[in-house]
Amino acid sequence: MSRLAELRHEHDQISARTKELLEQYPGNKWGAAQSNEWDSLMSRAGEVHAEITAVQAANEQAGRDWTNEAGGTVKVLRNAADFRAHYANKPGTAGRGEQIQISDFLRGVAGMKTSAGVSAALSVGTDSSGGFAVPSLVMPQILEALVPASSLLSAGAGIVPLTEGAKQYTTAAVDNIPTAAWRLESGNLAESAPTFRAVVAAPKSLAFYFKASRELLADAANMDAALNVAIAQAFAKELDRAGLRGTGTNPEPRGILNTAGIKAVSNGVNGAALAGYGNFFTGAQELLAANAPMPTAAIMSPRSLVKLGGLTDTTGQPLRRPEMLSGMTMLSTSAVPNNLTVGTSTDCSEIYIGDFTKLAFMMREQVSIQVAKEAFATTGEIGFVCHVRADVVLTHPACFAVVTGVRA
Template sequence: MKTAKLIELERKSADLRAACRDALHAIGEGIESNTVDEQRKLEREHDKLMNEWELVQLDIADERANATDAEAREARRPGASGTAFGTDDGSASYGDSYDWTDKRGNPVRVVGRGGSISERRHTGPSVGDLIRAKIAGPRNEAEERALSEGTDSAGGYTVPTPLASDFIDLMRARSVAIRAGAMTVPMDSASLSMARLASDPTVAWRAENAAIAEGDPTFERVLFEAKTIAGKVTLSRELADDSINIGRMIQTALAGAMAVELDKAAIYGDGTSDAPTGVWHTSGINAVSMGTNGAAFTAGYDEILDAILELKNDNAADPTAMIANPRTEIALAKLKDADSNPLTVPGLVSRIPLLSTTSAPVDETEGTATNASSIVLGDFTQLMIGMRQQLEIRVFDHTMTSNGQLTVLAWMRADTQLAQPKSFAKLTGIIPA
């Protein structure tokens, strides 16, 4: 349901988009007749409008997440209809920020999907602006000052923390794991230790003077160790020189590609090749198989219900999402009854959002099957993605002099951990019909 604020923001977004198109048209119309100064003025006006439009997009994403969280809290309210498990009052909304502590008692800021790791909204040049400035030179004092502060002796550029946080938020907005509810832990160092509960304490009724049941809770250490994720974009010099929006194009491409890789690691990473270990490969999560050699969805949703039962048996919180490959999503949508009508989805399943991502593999091995896939479901607020708030960008030109190309390389560091492995289940062995 759209809120009044969201409707207002979407209207403002449409107006700014139209203004950006008009500004871009004015630049094109004036290429032959305008002076260099006039063209630069038009470009600055266009960039200002684009900055305003991008800020509105972040506001829209925040408002949509807040509205979704409000609906989720209402659905989990005691006595509300459509509650999948228990009577969670929604106080632990995954759209909020939480203060955890590390092993020394220092506060650790944990941010939900509707929050932002930025302490404040950045209003200066964007990452895209600085990429363009590294390629073609700064257009104004703000870009020149930012580059002079961040450029190192090797020609790289370390993005200031507030601006890097905005780029990370852009990545997070494109991440399926974050949309599912995963929490972001900003890391101020290369490693960060937190604690998680491995087993519950023993509690039992007792008679007067009888012995109290023994059984202390077991705690484990969750250790984030920042691992490097990198991406690059190669383009021609002509494109870099002639395209006024090249910086934003590169920023969007890098953010999108890094978000896909982050999803792949957070959900399916196996810990090899210096990548994080994701939900699927974490020891202790629940597992249900479609069959010894895998099987297709043909009869209904029984296996998904079996996975939900595993979570219920572990007293896990409501699943916030199911994540699968688009192949699986479409296979479920095609299920029909004996009269060829779309199959009714059980309430326990229909209440859980199904999110799809091409990061989900379709070449897993299940017995003799080598084309299997999985559904990962659970309370994704228990998935924590640690992110170093440091982003570095380098522009290379000498390595591709022969074909006149430039390469923009960006890298940052991240890791993933589960606060409660029993909050997740995987349904494996899903093969095509």
Template sequence: MTWLTTTGTAGGSFAPTEAADYFFDRLAAMSVGLESGFRRVPTLAARLAIPRVLADGVANWTAEGAEITPTDPNADVVTATPRKLAALTYASNELVSDSNPEAQNVLAENLARAVALKLDKSFYEGTGTAPEIRGLKNQSGIQTVSMGANGAALTTLDPFADALGLLAEADAEGTAIVMHPRNWRAISKIKEATGSNKPVITDGAGSPTEGPRRSIYGVPVWLTSQLAVNETQGSASTANSIYVYQADQVVAVIRKDTTVDVDTSAAFSSDRTAVRVTLRADLVLPNPAAVVRILGVIP
């Protein structure tokens, strides 16, 4: 990973070389997609071809001494083209030149959060129109569960049972569920029976050093506010999508990780330092059937 390039001396104290891994770790921890288990593939190339098997070879019972009928698995490749995600901010030279790690972390955390949030939005909803990457919503071949012609609110866990069932039928396993926080709020209010005050699902308790664990049918749930809540489903215009997938079948191709460039001359007249963050990444699905989109979820 390339950490920083500096012009002047103040930038050197902003982020010492050993902080490089720390910054990317912070970014990754803030990205729901990466935290949910996307397979990360590093590359130094402008494009990366990833092979995928479309259909397995065929096995047949064969008599002793008889010729074995050969079959070839059907395969092709998907090509990842990492594209640039960038952020630019200015910081006062008082902050940048402060050797106190806490002061440096304020800016590092702000930049990591900005990049992570945009990265997540694109992982799930990217259009694929350059320079934006193509997210899960717009990948061809993924499976879907519809909440109905005009959408519907979550009143049972049936859509998740359907999604997990579709994955199993495709020889995939649901390992992650990603939804908007408003969806979890609605699910938390579902009761076991009419008139009951007992919820169907609650946040599970982790160890004393962990926060609450969210899961549905044993599959971890991740929340992100980056999912749009203005999708159209028939007459509904306030719908959103939920994604259920086998995380290691979603490949995040990262080129050169994150680069942070610091320049103390860009805003010389205002005594500020410019800090630029760039990340090159793409998302590909070797097995699109390992992703299910539950669409048309309304409040």
């Protein structure tokens, strides 16, 4: 039994004993022995509670944020409601009574006039990278803009917000579904292949910079929307590329394509033109045969998505999507290239098919923003460097298939 489990068990025993005393002696009409026991229980309860808090904090530092000691699952954020609920009660929300926008925060970072709430947030100081952590009141705005800009998040992938402290985090991934077998009375159990493996992920740094004139930052009425879109799209494109095609070689995360256990579907030795939905059926068959759920989405290059939408039948009518694939969301991203080499063809692309809820971006709680005043001082502009730390985790690789050799 783990130390945390022992402490929780002791806490339950203390609670049960105090309840017994209260039931046996209504109105606290007990003698000296019961009074001493009560005082002792209350003292120990405080010590146990403090130790439970300390052990939980130590577990976070050790990187066990993904699951609790009781086996509970980690919270994965997928939509606007999740983002708002998660950050609603986070520290660093000074100025909660006012509506802080990303432009307010950037003006404060740049030393320009801003609101009292932003000033309070900035007074906390710089983070470990030398930048200012985006306040919890602003983070949901950025994440909400990130979802529609990312094909993976739109397909169902989630964001796992991680607390500061640990450099590595461990979660369990499903490699194989165990095989059950009937047995005779007193008969031996059938052996089954190992089904789980540990996936160690370490958030890696992703950054970009942009610049804006002082006048635009101070006066533009729609600056908040523009900033949210710009920041979200910059991060989204690279998160998509890394999540789909990342090599896993530092400093790049490992994406679906290079993860062991995914299903590979070849579209021919030299590739072949996308002529219908055959690739999608083949991918779905591979996944279902591996006991994975029916794929919920497919991600491809814009060229492939437009080609698919423009296909016609023998009468010249738009090709109707087969009923079996009607529930599959079709998405595109420029992160999937069209110039891959397959055999003698150099114009090939890929299609990613699967249940994308089995993919998550492990992301530090806050985006960090640094100001670069001097670099653009002569033009009256201010530069902002945005950092986020994230990694990619597939909790069930067999839920994904990659079709290669998709030509125009």
